[in-house]
Amino acid sequence: MKDIIPFLDLKAQYNSIKTEIDEAVKGVLSSSAYVLGPEVTNFEREFAIYQKVKHGVAVNSGTSALHLALLAAGVGPGDEVITVSMTFIATVAAISYTGATPVFVDIVPDTLTMDPSQIEASITPRTKVILPVHLYGQAAEMDPIMEIASRHDLIVIEDAAQAHGAEYKGKRVGGIGHMGAFSFYPGKNLGGYGEGGIVTTNDFEYIRQIRLLRDWGQEKKYHHDILGYNFRMDAMQGAILRVKLRHLEAWTELRRSHAQQYAACFKATGICHAAEISERRHVYHIYSLFHPTRNQLQKALQTENIQTGLHYPIPVHLQRAYDSLGFCKDDLPITERIAKEQLSLPMFAELTNEQITRVAEVVSFWQEKTHVK
Numbered sequence: 251m252k253d254i255i256p257f258l259d260l261k262a263q264y265n266s267i268k269t270e271i272d273e274a275v276k277g278v279l280s281s282s283a284y285v286l287g288p289e290v291t292n293f294e295r296e297f298a299i300y301q302k303v304k305h306g307v308a309v310n311s312g313t314s315a316l317h318l319a320l321l322a323a324g325v326g327p328g329d330e331v332i333t334v335s336m337t338f339i340a341t342v343a344a345i346s347y348t349g350a351t352p353v354f355v356d357i358v359p360d361t362l363t364m365d366p367s368q369i370e371a372s373i374t375p376r377t378k379v380i381l382p383v384h385l386y387g388q389a390a391e392m393d394p395i396m397e398i399a400s401r402h403d404l405i406v407i408e409d410a411a412q413a414h415g416a417e418y419k420g421k422r423v424g425g426i427g428h429m430g431a432f433s434f435y436p437g438k439n440l441g442g443y444g445e446g447g448i449v450t451t452n453d454f455e456y457i458r459q460i461r462l463l464r465d466w467g468q469e470k471k472y473h474h475d476i477l478g479y480n481f482r483m484d485a486m487q488g489a490i491l492r493v494k495l496r497h498l499e500a501w502t503e504l505r506r507s508h509a510q511q512y513a514a515c516f517k518a519t520g521i522c523h524a525a526e527i528s529e530r531r532h533v534y535h536i537y538s539l540f541h542p543t544r545n546q547l548q549k550a551l552q553t554e555n556i557q558t559g560l561h562y563p564i565p566v567h568l569q570r571a572y573d574s575l576g577f578c579k580d581d582l583p584i585t586e587r588i589a590k591e592q593l594s595l596p597m598f599a600e601l602t603n604e605q606i607t608r609v610a611e612v613v614s615f616w617q618e619k620t621h622v623k
């Protein structure tokens with residue numbers, strides 16, 4: 251039996267930085283400051299510098315970051331938010347939590363991000379926010395999105411949960427729109443050892459509002475100016491993320507070089523795979539293939555002990571939880587085709603060249619076999 255090639259190997263990453271992490275965790279344990287505090291404040295500052303944005307407010311998940319960004323944008327019942335269905339459900343759930351209605355547009359096939367040419371037809375007097383997703387680590391087409399938003403006086407919130415360090419025309423995501431939301435779920439490019447998230451922005455007014463919202467609406471203890479939430483980041487995650495942030499560029503460059511190696515292997519086979527668009531820095535949170543016999547290809551890889559993922563097999567507009575929006579099959583044709591054909595290959599910094607070669611061999615063999623007929 252061949253060795254397992256995992257989809258993700260968080261243990262290998264921990265082992266590579268164990269001394270630093272254990273030290274940071276011990277520091278928090280003996281500090282007795284367990285929620286917010288200096289580790290979180292320092293992390294907010296350091297992460298904002300990394301993303302080249304002025305401010306960050308750390309929260310307890312990426313979902314909370316999206317939720318609070320929407321609330322700070324003034325989104326509430328009766329409002330509409332334009333987003334994509336080709337995403338993890340959290341993007342859309344955050345809109346629903348505010349009482350607003352999600353409005354879906356399709357994606358462009360080359361980047362799998364929001365199709366800017368479909369936005370204007372979806373704008374109504376109730377539209378408040380445009381919420382593009384930097385899917386798999388590749389930036390959405392921000393220039394046309396920002397231009398449309400400014401013409402219609404709308405706020406842009408970037409879902410950057412999969413895109414730490416990604417760039418669009420030299421600008422890092424999270425600081426291009428009015429606000430950005432990142433996740434530090436363990437499997438993300440920068441992940442804690444628990445849940446975490448952050449809202450980024452260049453606008454101090456949003457920061458003030460989000461700081462209030464994440465901590466019970468209080469600036470002064472027991473003085474609750476607005477109805478807030480318990481969405482604070484814990485100090486353990488802050489300390490862990492500070493350590494990991496120092497390694498993020500190196501890990502990202504490894505992901506990018508793994509992606510190049512995959513692409514080089516697939517070039518000759520004609521198999522459709524993820525690619526970097528000019529003027530964008532892809533950070534390969536997910537490395538995708540697209541194949542008409544995706545399910546069988548996934549089984550063939552499984553037989554060879556190669557673990558893969560699907561992101562995402564059922565688009566949000568066809569989920570039962572969103573039946574009430576009234577979407578039907580074929581409403582978003584590109585989204586629906588990608589949901590059927592997309593396959594996520596193993597991708598993490600510690601992946602070896604030999605492992606990539608083995609994955610590519612199985613995929614190439616499959617492509618030859620299915621192409622003969």
Ligand SMILES: *Cc1c(COP(=O)(O)O)cnc(C)c1O
Nearest residue numbers: 311312313338340341411433435
């Ligand atoms: C992970 C993710 C989220 C939610 O982040 P959590 O930290 O898990 O709450 C939101 N949007 C996208 C695109 C994601 O991948």
